[in-house]
Amino acid sequence: MNKKEIIYTNNAPSPIGPYNQAIKSKGILYLSGQIPLTPSMDLIENDIEKEVRQVMENLNEVLKAASMEFDNVVKATIYLNNMDDFSKVNSIYEEYFNNENAPARETVAVKTLPKNVRLEISMIAHE
Numbered sequence: 001m002n003k004k005e006i007i008y009t010n011n012a013p014s015p016i017g018p019y020n021q022a023i024k025s026k027g028i029l030y031l032s033g034q035i036p037l038t039p040s041m042d043l044i045e046n047d048i049e050k051e052v053r054q055v056m057e058n059l060n061e062v063l064k065a066a067s068m069e070f071d072n073v074v075k076a077t078i079y080l081n082n083m084d085d086f087s088k089v090n091s092i093y094e095e096y097f098n099n100e101n102a103p104a105r106e107t108v109a110v111k112t113l114p115k116n117v118r119l120e121i122s123m124i125a126h127e
């Protein structure tokens with residue numbers, strides 16, 4: 001039986017609820033949504049580009065903790081509280097992916113997010 005492996009790193013924010021940064025099972029890594037919190041739990045606000053970079057760096061650190069990288073990501077979901085931010089978010093996001101390694105993705109408009117942040121990104125990766 002292949003049990004789930006809990007992935008945790010001090011280089012990304014600690015969970016703010018009853019969940020883990022990521023779970024690995026049968027070679028698939030399920031990354032919890034990251035918001036623009038620093039590893040010291042400071043919230044990045046009022047600069048969407050800095051917010052997206054923080055989220056992507058958090059995800060990068062969790063991937064590294066599982067011995068993976070962005071090339072391993074097969075699915076991403078972006079949650080935005082304002083679709084007017086889409087182009088700015090996309091321009092930073094594409095710094096981490098190119099057309100050859102970009103995962104499947106959707107972007108969803110939501111009313112609110114934890115801590116009233118503007119974005120959250122979750123991912124699924126495969127070994």
